Amino acid sequence: MGKWYEAAKKRVSVRKYSDGASRDEILELKDVANYLSTDEVRIVVGKKDGIFNALIGKTISGTDTFAAVISREGDNDYMVGSVGEAFVLECTAMGYGTCWLGLSYNKALANSFIRLDDDEKIRCLISVGHYVIEPAHKRTRKTIYNLTGLEDHAFRQLPDWQKCAIECGRLAPSARNAQPWEFDVLNDSLQVACVSKNFGYGGIDCGIAMLHLEIGAAHCGVYGDWQIEDRLPLFTVNYRSES
Ligand SMILES: Cc1cc2nc3c(=O)[nH]c(=O)nc-3n(C[C@H](O)[C@H](O)[C@H](O)COP(=O)(O)O)c2cc1C
Numbered sequence: 477m478g479k480w481y482e483a484a485k486k487r488v489s490v491r492k493y494s495d496g497a498s499r500d501e502i503l504e505l506k507d508v509a510n511y512l513s514t515d516e517v518r519i520v521v522g523k524k525d526g527i528f529n530a531l532i533g534k535t536i537s538g539t540d541t542f543a544a545v546i547s548r549e550g551d552n553d554y555m556v557g558s559v560g561e562a563f564v565l566e567c568t569a570m571g572y573g574t575c576w577l578g579l580s581y582n583k584a585l586a587n588s589f590i591r592l593d594d595d596e597k598i599r600c601l602i603s604v605g606h607y608v609i610e611p612a613h614k615r616t617r618k619t620i621y622n623l624t625g626l627e628d629h630a631f632r633q634l635p636d637w638q639k640c641a642i643e644c645g646r647l648a649p650s651a652r653n654a655q656p657w658e659f660d661v662l663n664d665s666l667q668v669a670c671v672s673k674n675f676g677y678g679g680i681d682c683g684i685a686m687l688h689l690e691i692g693a694a695h696c697g698v699y700g701d702w703q704i705e706d707r708l709p710l711f712t713v714n715y716r717s718e719s
Contacts (some may be wrong), residue, residue: 477694483568484647484688488613489574493538493605495521497572502541505604506515508566509543516552517559520544521604524589528603530580539605542568543574544586549595554702554709556599557683561648565691567604573611576684577601578651578677599680617646626661634661637698637716641666644692648685651677657685665712666693667705682709 497505502521505662509519521543528536545560564574581601590598620631623646631639642659645668649658665690670682686702686709693700697717703710 477691479569480562480565480691481644481695483565484644484691486613487565487568487574487647487649488611488615489575489609489649490605491536491575491603492608493536493573493603494608496541496605499658502571503512505541505543505567508570509563512559512562512566514555514559515548516550517545517547517555519559520546520590522590524585524717526578527582527585527589527601528580529585530577534706536554536575536577536580536603538608539603541604542581542586543602543604544590545600545602546590546592546596547599548593549597553679554683554686557680557685558687560602560680561601561684561687562603564649565687567602571606572604572628573607575603575613576649576651577603577614578680591719615647616653620646622658623655623657624661637693637696637713638666641689641692641698641711644695645685645689648681650681651675654678655685656681659689662710664711665700667711668709670708686711 505521509521513519523540525540527542547556567574578600651674655675656674656678658669660667670678672678698713699715700711700713
C-alpha cells in the first residue's frame with residue numbers, strides 16, 4: 477500500500493495524453509487488472525478507436541486505452557469504487573495518467589466491444605495513457621472541518637493514523653468533484669457517511685474514499701476492516717504496528 481499512498485498524493489485526472497499504452501504495456505496493465513479483479517467487480521483493459529468520443533462531459537484526447545470497471549448485479553458500488561481506484565493508483569505508480577469516466581465515453585461502443593455476462597454492467601471507464609506533461613497538482617477539496625466537523629486544534633489531537641487516513645481520504649476523486657462524504661471520527665474507528673447520490677455515482681465515490689482512508693491508515697501502521705453498520709461503512713482497527 478506504500479506506493480498507493482504516494483500515488484494518492486500525486487494523482488490528478490488527466491484528460492489529454494501523448495499516446496496510449498503499447499502492446500507490451502497493455503499486457504502489463506492486464507496483469508494488474510486481473511490481480512485486482514474480484515468475483516463481483518472486474519476490470520477489463522483494452523484499446524479501441526473512438527471509445528472516448530462522448531456526447532457529454534469534457535473529452536479525453538490522445539489515448540485509445542481504457543480500463544472498464546464492470547460489476548455484477550447487486551449492491552456493490554463501494555467495491556466498484558475501491559477496485560477501480562486501486563487500479564488507478566497502481567497506474568499512477570507505474571507512471572500513467574488516468575481519469576475515471578462515468579459519462580465521457582462512447583457507451584454504445586463500449587457495450588458492443590466489451591464482452592459482458594448477462595448479469596454484468598459497465599459501471600465506469602478509466603482512460604489510461606502517457607502524460608503530455610506530468611500534471612501540476614491543482615485540486616480543490618473540502619476542508620477538514622467540512623469533512624469531519626472538527627476544528628483545527630481538535631483534528632491535531634487525533635491519533636496519527638486517523639489524521640493520515642482523513643488527509644488521504646480528502647484527496648479521493650469523485651464524480652464532478654462532489655466529494656459526497658463525511659468522515660466521523662470514533663474511538664479506534666472511522667465512519668464514512670455517504671451524503672449524496674451524486675447522480676448515481678455517490679456509492680462509487682464513497683468506495684473510492686474508503687480505499688483512500690485505508691491507505692492513509694496503513695501509511696501510519698494501522699490496518700483494519702470495513703463493516704457496514706447502520707447502512708454506513710465503518711473502518712475498525714484490528715492491527716497496529718505503530719509504536
Ligand atoms: C465515479 C467518477 C466518475 C467520473 N466521471 C467523469 C466524466 O464522465 N468525465 C470527466 O471528465 N471526469 C469524470 N470524473 C473525474 C472527476 O471530475 C475528477 O475526479 C474530480 O473533478 C476531481 O479532480 P481530480 O481527479 O483531478 O482530483 C469522474 C470521477 C469519478 C470518481
